[in-house]
Amino acid sequence: MKSIIIILGIPGSGKGTEARLLKEHYSYTHISTGDLLRALEIDPTGDLDDKAKLADMKAGKLVDDSLIYKLAFRAIESSLNNKKGVVLDGAIRTVQQAQAYDDFFKSIGKDNDVVTIVLELSDDLARKRLLKRKICTVCGHIIPYTKENDLLTICSECGGELMVRHDDNKETIEKRLRDQGNEMLAPIVKYYNERGILVAIDGSRAIDAVDVSVCEVLEKM
Numbered sequence: 001m002k003s004i005i006i007i008l009g010i011p012g013s014g015k016g017t018e019a020r021l022l023k024e025h026y027s028y029t030h031i032s033t034g035d036l037l038r039a040l041e042i043d044p045t046g047d048l049d050d051k052a053k054l055a056d057m058k059a060g061k062l063v064d065d066s067l068i069y070k071l072a073f074r075a076i077e078s079s080l081n082n083k084k085g086v087v088l089d090g091a092i093r094t095v096q097q098a099q100a101y102d103d104f105f106k107s108i109g110k111d112n113d114v115v116t117i118v119l120e121l122s123d124d125l126a127r128k129r130l131l132k133r134k135i136c137t138v139c140g141h142i143i144p145y146t147k148e149n150d151l152l153t154i155c156s157e158c159g160g161e162l163m164v165r166h167d168d169n170k171e172t173i174e175k176r177l178r179d180q181g182n183e184m185l186a187p188i189v190k191y192y193n194e195r196g197i198l199v200a201i202d203g204s205r206a207i208d209a210v211d212v213s214v215c216e217v218l219e220k221m
């Protein structure tokens with residue numbers, strides 16, 4: 001199996017859920033740039049200049065590339081040095097970022113050790129999912145919307161209280177789908193397609209079905 005798995009998809013496509021499952025199946029490190037940014041937000045020792053860049057996240061905009069690279073590259077290198085593969089979730093949201101990650105992978109001799117999975121989902125279905133999912137106030141675990149999860153009030157991972165994520169409100173969702181929806185994803189998908197390292201998976205299905213398809217693809221590589 002490749003040691004770097006990139007998961008692409010619009011917000012709500014199930015990137016985080018699938019990345020967590022891959023962590024369970026293969027003991028890879030799950031690196032979510034959204035999680036790294038939210039962790040920085042509540043870190044009292046976090047760099048103040050870095051924290052100032054988080055205003056964009058609250059507004060539903062993309063955060064400055066330099067902060068993304070600083071957080072993500074450090075986490076990737078540390079995991080690979082410990083002989084653990086990585087699953088990148090939400091880490092690449094522009095072609096410019098895709099190129100910067102490629103340069104980084106080359107610089108650490110890993111450019112042939114990468115596979116990209118895109119979880120395909122319509123903006124419309126994403127909108128519905130985002131309005132209904134929840135996040136744990138203690139551990140940050142995201143609880144995707146399913147009929148069973150809809151009734152949950154307590155986190156299945158740590159017992160913490162669940163709430164709606166602050167950027168999962170109608171207005172910010174629209175902004176995120178404009179900035180990070182399928183229209184914006186298309187050139188990134190094209191970039192990886194041209195490199196011949198992209199596999200598309202139908203992300204509109206149930207979590208288990210998506211997981212089976214993703215694992216089948218990864219185990220063949």
Ligand code: AMP
Nearest residue numbers: 033034057061062063068090091092093
């Ligand atoms: P997520 O948890 O993946 O939905 O990310 C939450 C927010 O963090 C996004 O709406 C962006 O503001 C920011 N963010 C996460 N990853 C990136 C990235 N690769 N580039 C720029 N901003 C990002």
